[in-house]
Amino acid sequence: MEVYHLAELAQRMAEKNPNRTAILYHNSKTNEWNKVKWQKMYEMSLGVAKALAELGVEEHARIGIYSQNMRFSLWSELGIFMMRCISVPLYATCSPQQVEFVVNDAGLKIIFVGEQFQYNNAYEVQQSGKSCIEQIVIFDDRVIKKSDDHTSLYFEEFVRRGDSMRNETIAKVRCSQAMESDIATMIYTSGTTGKSKGVTITHSAFLWQIRVHQEVYPNITSKDLNFTFLPLSHIFEKGWVYVVLSVGAKVAILTDPKKVLLALPQIRPTMMCNVPRFWEKIFQGVKEKIDSFPKAVQSVIKHSINIGYRYQLDYRAKGLKVPIHIAVLNAIYSRTLFKLLKKKVGLQRVRFCPVAGAPLSIEINKFLQSVGFPIIVGYGLTETCATVSCSPLKNYDITSIGNIMPGLDAMIDPKTDEILLKGHIVTKGYWNNPEATKEAFTEDGWFKTGDAGRLVGKTLYFKERIKELYKTANGKYIAPQQIEGLLTSDSMIEQVAVIADGYKFVSALIYPNWNKLLKEAQERGFIFEDEDRQTLTRKHELQRIIMSHIEIAQASLAQFEKVKKITLLAEPFSIEKEELTNTLKLRRKVIIKNYSKEISNMYIDSPIVGPDGKPY
Template sequence: MTYYHFAELIQRQAEKYGNRTALKYRDDATGKWSKISWIQFAENVRLTAEAMADSGIGVQENIGMYSQNMPQCLYTSFGAYANRIVDIPMYATSSPTQIAYIVKDANIHTLFVGEQLQYNNAWIVQKQLPNILRKLVVYDSSVRLNPEDKTSVYFDDFIRLGNNAHAESQVKIRTSQARPEDVATIIYTSGTTGNSKGVVLTHTNYLEAMRAHDLRLPHITDKDTSMCFLPLTHIFEKGWTFVCLVKGMKVAINHDPKLIQKALPEIAPTTMSSVPRLWEKVYIGVQEKIHNASPTMQKVFKDAIETGRKYNLEYRRKGITPPLALKAKFEFYNRTVFTLLKRVIGIQNGRFFPVAGAPLSDKVLEFLLSVNIPIRYGYGLSETTATVSFFPEEHYEIGSLGILQPDLQVRIDPSNNEILVKGKTVMSGYYNRPEENAAAFTEDGYFRTGDAGRLEGNTLYFLERIKDLYKTSNGKYIAPQAIELSVSSDPYIDQVAVIGDQRKFVSALIVPNYALLEEYAKEQHIAYTTRAELLQNKFIYKLIEAHIEEHQGELAAFEKIKRFTLLPEPFTIESGELTDTLKLRRRVVAEHYAKQIEAMYAE
């Protein structure tokens, strides 16, 4: 297969696929899904590229994108690549302070923004940094510009400005001079600790990622449809969407993450990248349905799940032909129970669902595979252009991170079990961070991931996030992620933050599943007027305590949660307690709940 430089990819695909649908998006006016053909896609990329050249954006200059997922994001990225310009995506939920930091760090003169919120925040930044941020280009034509704003332009007007012979000629020259070693993207890490760093990815990184995925995924074709659900700021979604476009797939762009449950049945994708949280919610939802079913239906559900577990995990996973009786029973449940379940979610056509970005518990993973949802769990980082390893269709190990990508070198540091990675998908370095680059790589060029793991042949296992390790006052090391993972699959627990660094025992802040808790209170005739009052009830506390204890059987005594506090409000991105990729910012959580934490350790 020919892997085109991204400067020309969309034009080449348009020549091949013509009027076939490339992208779908929900039209806000009608609520219906609209189509964009490959020819239209290529034309919009061309116009965007020419407008960039006409507006004076230089070769290898940095531009910013601050938006929800929209077709315009892809026009901007590929228009930039045609010009040898560097795109820097930013999360749509970022604050003006976060945007200002990136604008200053990357010296961004032109920022493409999505909707009113992003425009308002970007306008604040432009007023603060007028000598750096000179122009805003607004995707949504319904955005109301500030009366003082004399420099911003709507995207539709912007692309019309560049439609001239000089700009066309300039883009053609730049595209012809595009090189694999050109910088393509700078991804700013979500920053669980300290300031975020810009991960510099070149076209070589992307091209190698495309080649490696093509080798690992020969069954994924241009007949597939992918749901673009995670933010395109996330390297996992950005990289996966690029894989889809290289394959010639149709990509449905989900604009609002809150509408994903509505969007999935409407599109019925065959593939979609996602973080574990989505699938954890599926697991919890199904467990609730089973719990509320009649005794007869409970037996049917449990038998179906056990049948699926035997068929998929004891036979198919190992490449062994299952007994005829088991195969027949599985096919019956697959046509009935499993298909109904998947149809309700909207994934009945699903063929490949890559999952990464955070740990996924073995319990949830085994359940999903048992009900025949084709989860392919994996591991990667922004610094490795996403994928380091993931599950193949057969011969994978539950509890692992799957097998390594082709031609990627991975070894384990014997001093601390750190996973070290080397290969063409590894970043060239952090943007303008020479000291951090020196610390990020070994002398022989391996990138230090910051994750501890082990390697058995080509199979990679995760142990813990090294920087997240806590040391108790008794000198014992604990991995908070592992403890959180052990209880987070419980239907009564929505979020958990483990505490224990320099403490004499492990405690936790827990956000319960309020809906289930309120249902339990109703069943038990527990009276309350506020959610905070409900959480103070001793019977509610004992319920959660019992559910925590149920999941701690395999933990050492010093790892077990001894005390916990129930919180009336969830951890959120807006409060700063979660990153944009839904990882805990432990320092912020510790600051916000210092009083509750100290109370748990009071004698």
């Protein structure tokens, strides 16, 4: 299938199939999912380009999009591309301080905003006198503008003002001049380890990813329906959406990610990219449901999972012929138990589920594959326009993070085990930050990912984040993400931050599933009535229950890697307290600072008590 420059994507797709549905969006007024055809996509994208021409924007100008996922976001970005300008997405949850930093660093004179929260923050930044914002464009017509705001425009009015033949000519000429070497977008990293950096990504990187995804996954077709609810400001979802649109498949855009479980049965997608936490929740929910069934039913379900495991992982994953009795039994279970399970969450039609953003537990992946969820594990970075490696449809190792994408060179640093990369998709550098750019590359031009791994042929295996390795006072190295992944696979544990750097043993801050914890405590004869959460965090009985779950979850770890002491938290880590990035990764430095007292208390010389109440 021909791959079009993103500046002309809407126009070319509209010329070929003007009445084909491109996107669906939820209409909150009617509670229905409305369709947008490719002809409308082109007209609205061109409308944005003409409006930008009316404002006199020059080629390569940076333009901000500070919004939730909305149809306007895609129209605006495609219009920005038409004008040979650079899209600068901001997470919808960004604070005014974060907005101000990006605005000033990128030099944003124009910024599109989604709803009231984004408008209020952007207007505050504009009025502070510390930014270069000249024009705010508002997507949601329900936003109430400030009484002294005489310059901000609602989206429809913004588009109307640019509707002239002169502006259309400018937009079409610019579009025809767009080059693959142009910068398409600048995405600011979440900044888990330091100041946020603007990653420059060219159109050639997007186009290369589109081509190789079509090559590696020819089963993605125009008949597919993709469900989009991860932020389009994140390279994983953004890159994936352009892959999907380029093959003519439909994209259903969800504005409020909190409503994902309500929307899934309505959409019934065939594809959906996601992060591990979503599948961890699915896994925990299914396991709880299975445990609630009578023993006889549990036995049947366990047999079905075992058959699914053998079918998917013992044979299909290895490219081997499936024995007839396994194939027949798996077909029966796929049409009965597995179908009911997937229907329960609205995924009965799903056939392609890319997962990336963080390591997915191998045990959870095995379970999901066994019951028929088509998980495609991948690995990538903002700096590589998403995908570096991903699992093929056949002949894959479930313990790996997939095969290196065609046309990308990879090697492992022999001294540090760091994954190094070269290729068309790798960023040319960070905006306005030559020092960071120089630091990110080796002297001979290899990009340093910051991740340790090993490479067997073209198959890549993830080891740990190099910058997040902890070294205990005993000289042992700890990979906190690995431990946290094991612990959060238990439904009793919602969030965990492992502490170990410079300390003599591993400890953890735990935010539990309080409802489940109190229920188990009650079953054990402990009743806690009318006590607030903060008081409950100090209850020895509750800590012992959590430790019993932790011991089971970390059974595969070496003794020096195991969590020895915990602190229960009354409130979860949050983006608002800057403890999480916008992609829900832990900001370890902030967490350590915010909970310094609690951490210190865990290392006061005192006996370390195990789940049996005895000292270690």
